[in-house]
Amino acid sequence: MLQKIFAAxxxxxxxxxxxxxxxxSSENNQILNPVILGYTYEGMQSYDLRSLAQQQHxxxxxxxxxxxxxxxxxxxxxxxxxxxxxWAVVMQSTVDxxxxxxxxxxxxxxxxxxxxxxxxxxxxxxxxHVTPDIGNSDIDYDDNAQIASAFITAYDATQNKQYYTxxxxxxxxxxxxxxxxxxxxxxxxxxxxxATISTTESALAALRMYNAGDKQQEYITFAQNCxxxxxxxxxEESDQLFYDGLGTLTTKNTDHFTYHEGTAxxxxxxxxxxxxxxxxxxxxxxxxxxxxxxxxGLYNRDYSNYQLRFYKDGANFTQLMIQGxxxxxxxxxxxxxxxxxxxxRSVRYLIDFTVADKGYFGDPNASQNSQTTTNNWNHAxxxxxxxxxDLSQYCNGDSSKDVNYQLLYQASxxxxxxxxxxxxxxx
Ligand SMILES: *[C@@H]1O[C@H](CO)[C@@H](O)[C@H](O)[C@H]1NC(C)=O
Ligand SMILES: *[C@@H]1O[C@H](CO)[C@@H](O)[C@H](O)[C@H]1NC(C)=O
Ligand SMILES: *[C@@H]1O[C@H](CO)[C@@H](O)[C@H](O)[C@H]1NC(C)=O
Ligand SMILES: *[C@@H]1O[C@H](CO)[C@@H](O)[C@H](O)[C@H]1NC(C)=O
Numbered sequence: 150m151l152q153k154i155f156a157a158x159x160x161x162x163x164x165x166x167x168x169x170x171x172x173x174s175s176e177n178n179q180i181l182n183p184v185i186l187g188y189t190y191e192g193m194q195s196y197d198l199r200s201l202a203q204q205q206h207x208x209x210x211x212x213x214x215x216x217x218x219x220x221x222x223x224x225x226x227x228x229x230x231x232x233x234x235x236w237a238v239v240m241q242s243t244v245d246x247x248x249x250x251x252x253x254x255x256x257x258x259x260x261x262x263x264x265x266x267x268x269x270x271x272x273x274x275x276x277x278h279v280t281p282d283i284g285n286s287d288i289d290y291d292d293n294a295q296i297a298s299a300f301i302t303a304y305d306a307t308q309n310k311q312y313y314t315x316x317x318x319x320x321x322x323x324x325x326x327x328x329x330x331x332x333x334x335x336x337x338x339x340x341x342x343x344a345t346i347s348t349t350e351s352a353l354a355a356l357r358m359y360n361a362g363d364k365q366q367e368y369i370t371f372a373q374n375c376x377x378x379x380x381x382x383x384x385e386e387s388d389q390l391f392y393d394g395l396g397t398l399t400t401k402n403t404d405h406f407t408y409h410e411g412t413a414x415x416x417x418x419x420x421x422x423x424x425x426x427x428x429x430x431x432x433x434x435x436x437x438x439x440x441x442x443x444x445x446g447l448y449n450r451d452y453s454n455y456q457l458r459f460y461k462d463g464a465n466f467t468q469l470m471i472q473g474x475x476x477x478x479x480x481x482x483x484x485x486x487x488x489x490x491x492x493x494r495s496v497r498y499l500i501d502f503t504v505a506d507k508g509y510f511g512d513p514n515a516s517q518n519s520q521t522t523t524n525n526w527n528h529a530x531x532x533x534x535x536x537x538x539d540l541s542q543y544c545n546g547d548s549s550k551d552v553n554y555q556l557l558y559q560a561s562x563x564x565x566x567x568x569x570x571x572x573x574x575x576x
Pocket of ligand 4: 449451514515516517537
């Protein structure tokens, strides 16, 4: 409640500074401010995030759910199964929506998603495989960590014990993923690559398990070890960001993705909230500063104009950055307006430049999506890119056909819309 008041007060302050642009449906339209967003385009309107998120959730089920499972390529008339990562994110996005709406249809959907995931579950490993091909498919720690977090938050929201007991099994699998030689959590079971994302997300799952009632000190120790490891071993000083991972201590993969810093931000914020140890504020502040720094590699740096620099990743990764920003706002510093503004900018970017007819594209580059998103970007950025569609996003690789909606992107986008609602309602 307090946070909401802070947000309202500060956004009202922002509204006063508005230089006088007007938009359709401008009532209570504080955040849709060109100074914050850095752009405008013809026909731009504001959105009520609650209804946009509900619409996205409904579209996702209408497009991809066949009554008993999610079908890959349903809009294109194909059949096929999605990977368990997609399922993890749709479970989480449905929890996020249920927390906001308390819509009982959505809690029924949680139960159906949980059941649909059973075909990925390996009861001897107490973990989920990437594909239902149990025995032959990998078991990834990052997927399992997202699954555990989704189940724990589903338990928190519904008190349904099936989610809690399954999450306990998965969390014990995650703790076993700690690499005893180098530290960190490996990407997949039986594989050697140590991944930043597996390390952050496994730590988050352990902390959430603790908060949900399984109060084992081991969970907190594990999470602290994970964060210490990341700063000691995975931090790349030259880029001021984490490595993606390590093959051994000498073969570093220096890819940078927003979900590394986003999940680490959630982790540092939660550890601070739970322990009140100032060390975690130091970590969180370092992470927030690199996450908002448009000179660094989390942003698309094609444009010299900083107003046109947005997170370079699609919704599949950005959702975890949004979560990190929201966690930092809630648990560390609700008064830092630059955080609120970046949540608004990055969500609004996805709404404006990755939107399709019945959902969203996965590609963050407007000119690779549709003619409409290309036009919006050209107008907003003052450029004249031509539409060069990423054909893999369309049915049969044909840009005159429907979009081949992917569950991962639809669920990720739903999260990007649900997560900010306690802070920002109108965007
Ligand atoms: C509740 O959720 C269902 C399923 O997504 C949706 O069809 C329905 O419109 C929602 N109800 C409200 C009041 O938003
Ligand atoms: C892990 O590796 C061991 C030894 O090579 C093998 O027997 C086992 O089947 C593997 N397990 C999985 C789930 O890949
Ligand atoms: C998710 O997004 C990243 C970064 O934008 C991209 O490289 C990756 O291919 C996407 N992953 C999937 C499975 O679509
Ligand atoms: C988008 O893709 C086009 C074509 O590949 C490229 O020229 C442009 O620089 C990209 N823009 C951004 C913002 O990534």
